[in-house]
Amino acid sequence: MRTPRDKTVAAVRSGVVSSLIDELIALDENLAASLPSGKYAVTLAAPDSVRRFISFNGGKRGVLLWFPRHRDMTAVLSGGKGTLIPLPTGPGFFKALKAFQRSAGAVAAAMDVNPDITDTPALEKKTRLLLRAALRGVCEVYNHDHWVAARASHIPEGRIGIGVAGRKDISGVIVVNKGLMILEREPSEEGVNAFLEFSDAKVCHAVLTGVEPALGALGEGRVMTKGKLPMIQGLFPLLDRFGEIMK
């Protein structure tokens, strides 16, 4: 019962990878510069409508990477082996393929970095990636996982802000609406109903990497819960489940 279904794992993994590619390209000028020029796009697809779209420079077509089984998608996106069929969807086929390989590799490398806590830029970059992964992962868990479905069903509708105090660049907004949870692409803190706030990037990094228990930081006020608490309380089982699925 508790074991996640293959489709859930593939949906979570592909959602996180596609989000991280977007985020890393925005963060890393060298990566952006190393990608082929022009507009193109990559679509990751697996059975039962597990589908992710990654646009490079606003492109809409290029390559569709078809994974015949959910397990193939999970394995390949985790750096392992699996069946993958690249299908052209437009003129940018080769560029898209190359860009995906390069950016996915860069994401894996960036997520492997353990920055020194005194290296503020590196720590903030990693924190931003971790936060983005967690928020997207939480959304995918909410939308796809049978195990948390009942437990999360009572999260009130509305907008939840999550991030570092005073740092819009290390923040995100999750929207719960009609049984779906989505991560806003261009988040605005205006009109959020609840906020889960980390006092600084170090705390956020420590909590997201499990170095520091979230409860301990909460007790000391370095993690704050503000506003409509049931919205935030509903996120915690999702975060736990996300951690389980990504192991």
Added chain:
Amino acid sequence: MRYKESQCLYKRAIECIPGGIYGSKSPGFTVPGQFPYFFTEGEGCRIKDADGNSYIDYLCGFGSMILGFGNSRVDDPAAAQLRKGDLLNQPAPVMVELAERLTGLIEGMGWSVFAKNGTDATTLAVSLARVHTGKKRILMAKGAYHGSANWCSTNDFPVLDEKIHVHTFPYGDEAALEELFHRYRDEIACIILTPYHHPTYVPQILPAPSWYPKVESLCEKEGALFIMDDIRANFRLSLKGSHHYFGAKPHLVTMGKSLANGYPIAALMGTKELKSTAGGFFITGTFWTSMVPMIAAMHCLDVMEEEKVQDHVMRVGKRLKEGLFQAAAASGYAVTLSGPDSIPYMNFDEDPDLFLNQKFSAAMAAKGVYLHPHHNWFLSLAHKDSDIDETLEKAAEAFREIRTGA
């Protein structure tokens, strides 16, 4: 740092206690980092936290302290009995005395049994209703709190099976209630209601005049029992039970919290007609017959009767509500103070998400006044006019501070 010891203790607690502090006492339910987590002592209406900070307390042990902390008229006889034994093999005579006292006092009730927590009493009540009617379904208002047992807890998972036969309706919605009675005709064992609707986070709702007559007529027609869960309001509205205050006629009444001014005891009472059903039902708990809380309850009832506690808590509560309303207005805030005067709760009209409640409560805690941001408050006999004056003075400062962002 004002809450250093509280935070150190909490850090230790999370190593050995799931969640550190669980349930409604969890730091996450307050304002984390800006509220005390552990308390060490209380006297009158004042409490002291683990860091030695003192507060005028408006949570009163979640409603249990109706006379104030350390009331000698209750505590002295209770302590004397404790030295002679609390839990003996068989009940003490005081159990009979307390049952006699309550059945004479609580309107319409013909018998009483005792337990420890509200959850014990409400769970006994719905079980008894099922046994008596031979039906399974339970109706309760959406958002109402009747305890932490699986049938009514806020845990939606993984105890779903327990809730298959529990159905909710919006409080006060007569049409919705009628529809449920219609949909589950001949299947409803009981409806359980608090005297008025007192969920967390939102303004409290008092019953409309037509509400209880409707509930009673539907129960009568369908052969269902009406349970009044009076655990929280308990004795802050009327010494004869909150149902007396609102003119309702339940078949079963649960009480607890303020019954013994903080000593652990809850009671389930019922009409004479239900006595034989209750007699045939196995009701037990090792500590349910402990006598110290019963002795405390007897003395608490004495004081409540003599001091006209309900009049007092209503009067000081009214002063608090009116004063807060004015202090808020002086800083440009419109607030709603809902609930009975003795059990008020405040919401900022412009902020249904409670960001301002949290800021206000944190500011008040820093000034030495404990006003919970998400749970209704309680007044006690120990709250004097001078305490209300001091609270209002500090509230005016707190409203100004949150207005200016100081």
